Amino acid sequence: MSSSKKASEKKLKLFYLLIIHYFAAMNKIILITGATSGIGRACAFKFAAAKYNVIITGRRQERLLELQAKLEAEFGIAVLPLCFDVQDREAVTAVLTNLPEQWQKINILINNAGLALGRDSFEEADLDDWDTMLNSNVHGLLYVSKAIIPFMLAQKKGHIINMGSVAGKEVYEKGNVYCASKFAVDAITKAMRIDLLKNNIKVTGIHPGAVETEFSLVRFKGDEATANSAYLGYKALTANDIADTIFYCTNLPDHVCINDLVITSTQQAGTYYFHKNG
Ligand code: NDP
Numbered sequence: 001m002s003s004s005k006k007a008s009e010k011k012l013k014l015f016y017l018l019i020i021h022y023f024a025a026m027n028k029i030i031l032i033t034g035a036t037s038g039i040g041r042a043c044a045f046k047f048a049a050a051k052y053n054v055i056i057t058g059r060r061q062e063r064l065l066e067l068q069a070k071l072e073a074e075f076g077i078a079v080l081p082l083c084f085d086v087q088d089r090e091a092v093t094a095v096l097t098n099l100p101e102q103w104q105k106i107n108i109l110i111n112n113a114g115l116a117l118g119r120d121s122f123e124e125a126d127l128d129d130w131d132t133m134l135n136s137n138v139h140g141l142l143y144v145s146k147a148i149i150p151f152m153l154a155q156k157k158g159h160i161i162n163m164g165s166v167a168g169k170e171v172y173e174k175g176n177v178y179c180a181s182k183f184a185v186d187a188i189t190k191a192m193r194i195d196l197l198k199n200n201i202k203v204t205g206i207h208p209g210a211v212e213t214e215f216s217l218v219r220f221k222g223d224e225a226t227a228n229s230a231y232l233g234y235k236a237l238t239a240n241d242i243a244d245t246i247f248y249c250t251n252l253p254d255h256v257c258i259n260d261l262v263i264t265s266t267q268q269a270g271t272y273y274f275h276k277n278g
């Protein structure tokens, strides 16, 4: 290729990048915790496709970088990957309160990072598993929210989505502390909505039944057979179903706020009842 052709191609590329940056600077901003897998990752794709700039978080740096590259290439939006453990109060606070200025006007926060560990009877369950669930699902959500709410207060506007569960509506056998952590999310969601009412910040609780993600693989600590059995004999929800639901809730008129939304597969009712095939 001639040097003049190379130079003009380079100029064209630069021009294209400038255009992308110009338009990306006008996009809305969403922060999604736990975007390296499942529901969080599906949300990242859904909102990126709608031209939101996306802040993605998780503990697995390689997955964050892979997701960043995909979203930027596919949708021409800006992505900020942030690697931290939501249980680590100092890390959460240090990273999120020092966001680069162009990322501070957050419109939507999805508090999604979380997990279940073990499915054991109360007297047999592991204390470390209980600590990890409470620290991630409850404390993590609080640390992230405390860091992000000031950015929403500054804009006099915002929307917080807290990921609960049907397990936070109804306790089931051997669900003990996972259920307790999601009951806490439900209570915190209601409390946030009341306290933030005066600040024009919407707060929505999303409470899914079984969604086929890495959730069960994590819960059963890598035991694939047990994890897969959680989704046998019925069509579970998909991560995209939840992303679509959240997108709907966050794209309603300013005066409309969905407070609380329980969503299950058509073959599930509550935490315990499934209508399985055959
Ligand atoms: P996945 O295991 O597929 O995804 C969980 C996400 O949370 C990952 O991105 C993981 O990232 C992140 N995460 C977990 N712990 C931490 C931590 N300590 N610090 C930072 N990030 C963390 O599960 P789902 O997508 O299904 O779960 C997402 C949320 O939905 C959870 O809160 C879960 O309780 C809830 N939920 C799930 C249901 C289901 O049936 N799947 C049903 C109802 C609610 P990384 O490992 O990289 O840190």
Ligand code: 8X3
Residues within 6 Å of the ligand: 164, 165, 166, 167, 175, 208, 209, 210, 211, 271
């Ligand atoms: C995940 C759904 O029913 O496994 O929150 O607890 S369940």
